[in-house]
Amino acid sequence: MSQRRLTASPRLAALDGLRLVAALMVVFYHYVALSRPWGHNPATIFPTLHKFAEFGWLGVEVFFLVSGFVICMSVWGRTLGDFAVSRVSRLFPAYWVAIPLTALVVKKWPEVTSIRGWDDVIVNLTMLQAGNNTKNVDDVYWTLFVELKFYVLMAIVVLCGVTYRNLLIFCGVWTVAAALAPSLGFPALAAFAMPQYAPFFIAGIAFYLMRRFGSNPLLWGIVLFQLLLSQRYIHYRMASNLGHVAAEHLPTWPVRLIIVAGFAVVGAIAVGLFDKVQWKWLSTAGAITYPLYLIHMFIGMTLIHHFRNRLPAPVLVVSVIALMMVTAWLIHRFVERPAGLWIRNSMKRGIADVRRHTPAGPAGRARVGVQPPNPYGVPVEAERGAALLEDGVGSRVH
Template sequence: MGPSTDTIFPTAHKLAQYGWLGVEIFFLISGFVICMSVWGRAVGEFAVSRVSRLFPAYWAGIVLTALVVKMWPEITPLHGWDTVITNLTMLQGGNNTPNVDPVYWTLFVELKFYLIMVVAMLCGVTYRNCLLLCGVWTAAAALAPALKTPLLTAFAMPQYAPFFIAGIAFYLMRRHRPNAILWAIVALQLLLAQRYIDYRLATNLGKAAVDALPSWPARVIIVAGFALVGAIALGLFDRIQWKWLTTAGALTYPLYVIHMNIGMTLIHHYRNRIPAPVLVAAVTALMLVAAWLIHRLIERPLGKWLRTTMRRGIDDVRQYVTPRRRHARRTPPQTPTTHHMTNGHCRTP
């Protein structure tokens, strides 16, 4: 087995134990970004933007991860090619199909958030409706554990709702201006986010971690995440124009969909041949290069093709469906008699 990670990297190990909180911060940022994305858009336009953004790199990540795991089933086995095919839909979380990579569970959570925002779009994305969404979702997430209704729990997502909702409130601050109501929503979500820290510790590190690790670092990281997004909402970073941030932002998603199973497999496979610091640095560099290649060779061209193709499909729907509905509303009902007599004169209705 070799030495444990806390022996090889005593300092880094203490920090890495709380790395799972990156998911929570991602959900917080997602609430901000997706609320911005749906504002003033039709449902079709939102669907095009999300599909073309998520699926190209995701498909590449699935294929690459499946090949590596199939070649070196040292960390986890490949649960059959039917599992891989189902994963291509990104809906495997809804039918108990194993994820090709464990991190993919977060994408199904994102899809449920998108569905919630689509409902909001159908009702109209306005300041008032977004506030109503924050209130209704908060109530549903708070009641779901007690009601024990599977459908409500599945879509209210009590563990992660505080981050999405706070992100929405932060965007309302950015779009309009901060006020007491929005700050109250953020403060309430920050408090509610503390409720599931032990649950998340146990999910990621095992039940023993709840007693072995202090929870205060996790709470500090969550507060720091809220402060960061709050600073963005208030415009404190508007003057920062670092060009490398654009590239870094473009690589985060491709890196995310390939990093875990592939990275762990490579480290496990070469752990006795290459010194640990060199191996970790090499695997990290390799993952960054792979993410850049996926972005340039797959994500950008395939995303562009998907956008073009889906927009044509939406145009077809608008062309062949919408005019008929309008015509149906404007056509008066047919009657057997087209003229009526009024005081001895002919009147056309």
């Protein structure tokens, strides 16, 4: 099959929209399905909406599916240093604002949770707290550690060379590792193979390969295989989000349907069915998704709990969501953009120093992460043009 022509094609605005939908699913789950912000079962407050909101945790699975697509795009034509710069500059600015902001709100109103100690807050600034059993400042941060492990795996691909063939091998090896890890008894393998979430990341990678090179039976086979594997941990995910009792009584078909819908939407984006969706506001939607996700849970729950007896419940939920979205935009506009630019420039200067002081030759190139020649003969500059999509900011793809 021939490679897709590397010319400008429409921005993936629909991917930004899907990202916001996933974030709002999680927000509704936390605000409407859980008892913590209301002090009792919110099914008595939202008898109809609650039935939908209790499946909103599946927004995380959609995030992982999108992440596989986006990160695969981000690594194409980049060195390991480039990849590290893009991830650090993207993830940390908003995160470093969300942590103290959440800590201050929770410290002021310890109504739904509490801060165990400021040492926990400090360790959280590294984003590695889950690795040393430090409590998350906000419970949603658990997904960030899952993402970091995915980045480590993708960094290995970058070191080997990001090519169509290597990514297919990577997907195959990861699939086998994730399938066998639970029965092999190696905790480290299970930790990095992430069998509960691997199908979503791997399917996202396959979808990006479709976008870049065109669809074929092999890629669709990978997607179908991952869709089947994703069903294995549905009961586990339901129990961890809704409790064992609720998981035993709730039907599983809504979960399966939402997962299939997520695969279908990303697949439609991959084959270009949404290329005509170019609404400008979707770029803003994508931009605020990450900070919204970081700040919404404990801050929003605390506000709902604090004002639950002073405002009608629907008004309170809508008001808190609106406040969180405005705050997320402010973080994006006045923190993420300038701080991200400063971090990128600073890291690039540091990497340039490393390259300047690294001996030339094959060993030196391996140490600084220089890519091997592209198997299709496409210049690195052209490849980098295809890797501009960063989480939450959208791009054009080739």
